[in-house]
Amino acid sequence: MPRAAVLGSPIEHSLSPVLHNAGYEAAGLSGWDYTRFEVTAESLPEVVGASAPEFAGFSVTMPGKFAALRFADITSDRAQLIGSANTLVRRAEGWFADNTDTEGVRGALAELLGDSPARHALLIGAGGTARPALWALAERGITTVTVLNRSDRSAELQPLAQKLELELSFTGFSGDLTAISRAADVIVSTVPAAALEDYVFDIAHAPVLDVIYDPWPTPLTTCAAANGYKSVGGQVMLAYQAFSQFEQFTGVAAPREEMLEALNQELQRRSQTVK
Structure with a gap:
């Protein structure tokens, strides 16, 4: 069998x-x-x-x-x-x-964005899921990615970004998160919901792919919906x-x-x- x-x-x-x-x-x-x-x-x-x-x-x-x-x-x-x-x-x-995590993110982005053009992404988190997310964003046609993370892990992600021909920058949570999120065409969050609970009102200003699906919806996706943006979950x-x-x-x-x-x-x- x-x-x-x-x-x-x-x-x-x-x-x-x-x-x-x-x-x-x-x-x-x-x-x-x-x-x-x-x-x-x-x-x-x-x-x-x-x-x-x-x-x-x-x-x-x-x-x-x-x-x-x-x-x-x-x-x-x-x-x-x-x-x-x-x-x-x-x-x-x-x-x-x-x-195939790459295809997972790519498929979720397709569900989220459809045929809408996107060039700038806000990627939240720099852990293991960030790497296939960068691959899928590049496949989608994204050219610029801002990584929001508590520590600067550019040394880990820059080599991959360069191979994918992505312009990568890092920012911490002390920056102007509202301006950063409004500049993005799409947001991909790879961190637990609790990590963003103090920041969701500042961040939720673009369509959101949140890799969390249990519990669903997350505070980030709920706030994005209230602002008129579509969200797709990790499922x-x-x-x-x-x-x-x-x-x-x-x-x-x-x-x-x-x-x-x-x-x-x-x-x-x-x-x-x-x-």
Whole structure:
């Protein structure tokens, strides 16, 4: 029976099984199964290397994304460029590593902006998600990115920005956040909602992609909506990165509508359970 799984720690609440198993059912792949395994960065090589032949691939969440790239026999250009992998695919020549977080951000930006032109982005946060976000922004046609972060991490991101031909600048939270956000065509937030709770009224002056989806809506997206701007949540990014993984694992086109519907239903169920 062909199988796939998501690896990470903690992994109990991962929504990847919901997405992939819904996709298998909708695509008529009755023999496929997708599960989850608690795996650390240290244990990932052993777990993947010893996996049974029926495992076609693995989705990888933190803290294993850097280990996944190091473990792989072959890597995609974008995974190598970004420096991490969230996808491992079994191939005849060995394990192939890719980073479909890039497609997750790109798909979410497409949902958010449609055909609207955008050249200047405000990127909030400079952690792991910032790197695929920069890739997707460059793919979208963005030429200038202002990174809002508590510390200047330009030394880490500038090499990637240069390869993507992005003009990158850094600013802290003591700057004129209203002016900075109004100058942007789009805002991408990669930080927890609590990190912005004192600043949302100053920042929410452009369309927002917030990678947070639980709880939803976030204060930033609520404030942006009050200002007349559209927002898209991290569940859309999660779905789009899974579509590509599904297709790489199975060789079958992802049934996107059914996968996204299953995800939204599960998020609604969880929100009701919390209440």
